[in-house]
Amino acid sequence: MTANHRVSRRTFLKTSSAAAGLAAAPMFIPSTAFGANDRVLTGHIGVGGMGRGNLGKFLDNAVAVCDVDSKHAENAAKIVLDKKDRKVDVFGDYRKLLDRKDIDAVVVSTPDHWHAITTIHACEAGKDVYCEKPLSLTINEGRRMVEAARANKRIVQTGSMQRSSSNFRRACELVRNGYIGKVHTVHVGIANANDPGKLPPDSKAPENLNYDFWLGPAPLRPYNEKRVHYNFRFWWDYSGGQMTNWGAHHIDIAHWGMGKDDSGPLSVHAEQVKYHPEGYHEVPEACRITYDYGDGVKMIVGQGQKDIKMGTRFIGDKGEIYVNRGVFQPSSEEIGAIKLKDSDIHLIDSNNHHKNFLTCMETRELPICDVEIGHRTATACHLGNISCRLERKIEWDPVAEKITGDDEAAEMTHRAHRAPYVLG
Numbered sequence: 001m002t003a004n005h006r007v008s009r010r011t012f013l014k015t016s017s018a019a020a021g022l023a024a025a026p027m028f029i030p031s032t033a034f035g036a037n038d039r040v041l042t043g044h045i046g047v048g049g050m051g052r053g054n055l056g057k058f059l060d061n062a063v064a065v066c067d068v069d070s071k072h073a074e075n076a077a078k079i080v081l082d083k084k085d086r087k088v089d090v091f092g093d094y095r096k097l098l099d100r101k102d103i104d105a106v107v108v109s110t111p112d113h114w115h116a117i118t119t120i121h122a123c124e125a126g127k128d129v130y131c132e133k134p135l136s137l138t139i140n141e142g143r144r145m146v147e148a149a150r151a152n153k154r155i156v157q158t159g160s161m162q163r164s165s166s167n168f169r170r171a172c173e174l175v176r177n178g179y180i181g182k183v184h185t186v187h188v189g190i191a192n193a194n195d196p197g198k199l200p201p202d203s204k205a206p207e208n209l210n211y212d213f214w215l216g217p218a219p220l221r222p223y224n225e226k227r228v229h230y231n232f233r234f235w236w237d238y239s240g241g242q243m244t245n246w247g248a249h250h251i252d253i254a255h256w257g258m259g260k261d262d263s264g265p266l267s268v269h270a271e272q273v274k275y276h277p278e279g280y281h282e283v284p285e286a287c288r289i290t291y292d293y294g295d296g297v298k299m300i301v302g303q304g305q306k307d308i309k310m311g312t313r314f315i316g317d318k319g320e321i322y323v324n325r326g327v328f329q330p331s332s333e334e335i336g337a338i339k340l341k342d343s344d345i346h347l348i349d350s351n352n353h354h355k356n357f358l359t360c361m362e363t364r365e366l367p368i369c370d371v372e373i374g375h376r377t378a379t380a381c382h383l384g385n386i387s388c389r390l391e392r393k394i395e396w397d398p399v400a401e402k403i404t405g406d407d408e409a410a411e412m413t414h415r416a417h418r419a420p421y422v423l424g
Contacts, residue, residue, distance in 0.1 A: 040358055043097045043127075044107045045118050047076035048229055050132055051109030054159070057354040058107060059084055064100060066091040068210040069229075092210060094118055098125040105155075105361060108132060111232040112239040113218050116141035117423060119156065120148040128155040130357050134240065134248040135374035139382050140414035142375035143401060144423065149371045155360050157367040158374025160252040161353035167328040169347050171314065171321045172257040177344045179335060181318030186254045186299040189310040190246040193303075195234055195281045196226040217417035234281035236389075241283025242303060243388075244381045246310075252369070252377040253312045253323065254299055256347070261373045264380055264398035265291040265299070270387035274304070289384045301384055386412045 043064040044055050055062060055076055062080055065088055067073040073090045080088050091097045097106070098121060105128040108118050116136055122129050129149070135158050136142035149156040162168045175183060202222035205211035211223050218237040221227070232238040233245050255261055274286040286304030293299065302308030311324030320331040330336040340346060348368045350356040360367040379401070386409055387394050395404045403410040417423060 040104045040361060041102055042105050042107055043100065043103045044076065044109070045094045045097065045122075046108060046110035046114070046132075048072050048109070051107075052076060052079065054107050054109050054130070054132070054354070055079060061105075061358075062088055064089040064091065064097050064103060066094050066097045068092060068213045070208045093213070095121070098122060098127065103127060105129065105357075109159075111214075112244065113137045113232075113237065114216055116145055117217060117417075117421065119145050120423065123148040123152040123154040123156070126152065126154075128357075128361050129371075130157045130159065130354070131371075131374070132159040133252075133374060134244040134378040134381055135371065136378050136382075137239070138412075138414050139379050139401065141423075142378050146371050146375050153364075155357070155364065155367060156371035156374075157353070157357040157360070158369040158371060158377075159353070160249055160369045160374060160377065162249050162253055162325070163256060163348075163368045164350040164353035164356060165325070166351060167326070168253050168256070168323055169349065171312075171323040171328060172253065173340060173345060173347050174321060174330075174335065174338060175257040175314045175316070176259055176347070177340065179319070179338050180314060180316030180321055180331075183258065183297055183314055183316045185315040186258065186297065187308045187313040187315070188247065188250045188254050188299060188301045189305070189308045189313075190242045190250060190301065190303045191310060193234065193242055193276070193281060193283060193285045195276065195285075196231040198278070198280055199224055199226045215418070217421040219418060234283050236282050239283075240381060240385045241281075243284070243287075243301070243385050244378065247301060247381040247384065248374075248377055250310075250312045251299070251301065251380050252373070254314075255373075255377055255380070257312070257314055258293065258297060258299075260293065261376060264293075264376055265383065265396055266294040266398070267292045267393060267395050268380075268383040268387045269393035270384065270391060273388045273391055283385075284388050287384075287388055289387060291380065291384070382413070 040061050041063045042058045042061040044051060044062055045066045047055055047065050047067045065073050065076040077088050077090050080086055106122045108115060108129060108131040110118060112134055115131055119129050119131050136145060202224050205223040227235055268291050270287055270289045272288040273284050276285050288305055289301045291299040313322040319335050322329040350368045356368050383396055390409055394406055394409045397404055
């Protein structure tokens, strides 16, 4: 990426502060003296449902919380006060949180459409980042997040925390070392759409919610209580349904086991797609999508499919392994009893996703679910959704990261951001 096209936080602040009534923040210098504080200091951007969960993992580190919903922010601050007897700064604008030079890292738990902007600006501000999955809203955003992390020498952990569970790691190690033979098929099961039900009439946003800032880079639409907060994931403007919600977990494990963390499929074909008959939400209610990786391996993602259950199932010519949360199910006792040899591939051993992030902040080694890994997993999710929306097969070049031979599909790898919430 050339300097002329590089994301500029200062440019964003300059153009957006007039609309938001804020002064542009100064240029940041990345911290090179990590460890100067008694502990790593974290700021938390987005402290609703998942944000509160992540806050609970960093209670010893949290010094600031931020949310466009003042009730969320106040509740988060109270959690820290109640559990640690310590006050934290409370913000309604993440840019003010980034002004705090003593903060070492930020935890981004916003809706998906805010992941890229907040992560990129945090990297430019010299902060390491723990960003919830899916990493991005679009393929283009994900690549730019990787570039920002690398250009600013930041540690960015994607919140696909199944990689820090021993049963998933063991399954992937056995697969990677050929103990179920040559893998030819991988089944990935994702959850059905737990939609919010029929939308009520649009209304005025509550006083505690800065709705324009909640929308941010997304298109301007009237407020509706069943499109915000948890329900954001059912609308294309903000997310990608259960494909990017659960697919970002189980496709991530599929890629880990297949050794595809730095590549991707060659084609993606949504063979079945079903939507809500009355349009209660935009994302699919059921689907069956075949991914061809060009090496004899096909991954089939199923939603609402009787033969594909929730989780990841690796199918080889000498056996199978099914893995899900709390489940490790090999096709034979012999496979389950295998002990890895010293000469085998041993994957990163992490049993605490958040701790792995903090450790890597100190060592500056890449975390177990580095931003590049999160981007490649999210890319597979986005490609599946693009095929679903167009209801046709698409071809993908994982090296150039481009959809080939289909201009309409290629346009869907990026989206325009609403001013002033734009990336340069």
